[in-house]
Amino acid sequence: MECGREYEEAYRCSCGGLLDVVYEGKRSVELKGKGVWRYSSFLPDFKKRISLQEGGTPLYRCDRLSERFGVEMHVKFEGANPTGSFKDRGMTVGISRAFELGKKRVVCASTGNTSASMAAYAAKAGMRALVVLPKGKIAMGKLAQSLFYGAEVFEIDGSFDDAMRIVERYADEGYAYMLNSLNPFRPEGQKTIGFEIAEAIKGIDRVFVPVGNAANIWAIYKGFKEFLEEGLMDNMPRMIGVQAKGAMPVVRAYESGIFRAFDNPETVATAIRIGNPVNAKKALTAIKESDGSAIAVSDEEILEAQRDLAVMEGIGVEPASAASFAGVKKLLAEGSIGKSERIVCVTTGHLLKDPDSVMRVSAQPKSIKSYEELLEYEHQDQCGSPA
Numbered sequence: 001m002e003c004g005r006e007y008e009e010a011y012r013c014s015c016g017g018l019l020d021v022v023y024e025g026k027r028s029v030e031l032k033g034k035g036v037w038r039y040s041s042f043l044p045d046f047k048k049r050i051s052l053q054e055g056g057t058p059l060y061r062c063d064r065l066s067e068r069f070g071v072e073m074h075v076k077f078e079g080a081n082p083t084g085s086f087k088d089r090g091m092t093v094g095i096s097r098a099f100e101l102g103k104k105r106v107v108c109a110s111t112g113n114t115s116a117s118m119a120a121y122a123a124k125a126g127m128r129a130l131v132v133l134p135k136g137k138i139a140m141g142k143l144a145q146s147l148f149y150g151a152e153v154f155e156i157d158g159s160f161d162d163a164m165r166i167v168e169r170y171a172d173e174g175y176a177y178m179l180n181s182l183n184p185f186r187p188e189g190q191k192t193i194g195f196e197i198a199e200a201i202k203g204i205d206r207v208f209v210p211v212g213n214a215a216n217i218w219a220i221y222k223g224f225k226e227f228l229e230e231g232l233m234d235n236m237p238r239m240i241g242v243q244a245k246g247a248m249p250v251v252r253a254y255e256s257g258i259f260r261a262f263d264n265p266e267t268v269a270t271a272i273r274i275g276n277p278v279n280a281k282k283a284l285t286a287i288k289e290s291d292g293s294a295i296a297v298s299d300e301e302i303l304e305a306q307r308d309l310a311v312m313e314g315i316g317v318e319p320a321s322a323a324s325f326a327g328v329k330k331l332l333a334e335g336s337i338g339k340s341e342r343i344v345c346v347t348t349g350h351l352l353k354d355p356d357s358v359m360r361v362s363a364q365p366k367s368i369k370s371y372e373e374l375l376e377y378e379h380q381d382q383c384g385s386p387a
C-alpha cells in the first residue's frame, strides 16, 4: 500500500508496508444467498471454500436508544457469527486461502477472538492450529473455545504485541501460515460487514467501530468503497474509530499526526487491549478518507454503554464491542453529532465471550427458599404487581 510493489503471497511488503488484496479485471456483480459468500464477486475465487456459514448477522434498529438520545441508532451484532465474533468473516477467507496453498498448519497471536475463530475453522479444514496468547489476559469464553476446538494454546508473559512479534517470526520462517489480520486475506472477508450494512440501510451518516489491531474499520471502509464504485451505495459514511483510553495509539496518531506504540496497554475491553496495532496505517487511512475521526472512551464509559445495550435493547456484547456505542454517547455529549443523524454501531463480539467482566459489575442472584419468599421480594418492589 506504500511503495506499490506486488506479490502473489506475502504478509508484509519488503519495505515494511502493509498489503492490500487487489482484483484484476472488471467485476461482474452477482449477490446470491446469505452471509459472507453472498459477496463472492467481491472476494477471491477459491476451488474450495472452508465455511461455517458466517456473516448475515442481525442489524438492529434500536428504538429505545434512538428515542433517548435523539439519533437514529442501529447496531450490527457480530456476536451472532459461528464462534461469536466478527473474526469468522475474515477467517473463512483466510483459511480457504491457506487450504488453496496446501498449508497444514496455521498460527495466530490473539487477544482471544481470533484464536477462537481460527481454531474452529482449522478444525473444519483439518489443519493444525497454534495460538499464542498474552497470559491471564484472555476472557474465559474465548480461551475455552480455543482449547475445545482443538488448538494448541501457548501463553506468554507479555502483551498481545509481544505474542504478535513471536507469531510473525514463526510464520516468516515458514513454520505455519499466519492468520492474523496482517494477512491481507482476512480483511477481505471482514469488508462484508460494510456490504451488509449498506444493503440494509441507506444514507448512513456515521459508522462507529471499536479499534484494536485496527484492520476492521479499514475493511468495512473498503467494503463501502467497493459498493460505491459499483453504484450499490450512495454516500460514504464517516468512519469513527473508538479506542479505550488505556490503549489508544490510533487516537493519539489521529490527533498528533505521528504514530507511536502505546506502552503497557490496559483496559477492561481486552479484545482491543493492543498497544502497537499492525494495521494502524489502514485505520488512519479509512478515517481520513471518509472524513471520520478517532476518539477514546474510559473503561467506565465502556461498561455503561455495554449495560445500556443489554438492558435497553436486549443486545449482549463483550466490553470491547460496547466501545462503539460509548463513542456515540461521547460525541453526543460534546454536541458533535447532529440530531436525527443515522448511526450504525458495529459490535464485534458476544456477551458470552467474557462472562467474568459482567459478573463483576452485576448484582448477585437473590436466594429464596419458597414461594412466599419470592412474594416478599415482590412486595418490596414497586413494579411487582401481578401482570
Ligand SMILES: [Zn+2]
Pocket (backbone or CB within 6 Å): 001, 002, 003, 004, 005, 013, 014, 015, 016, 017
Ligand atoms: Zn512496499
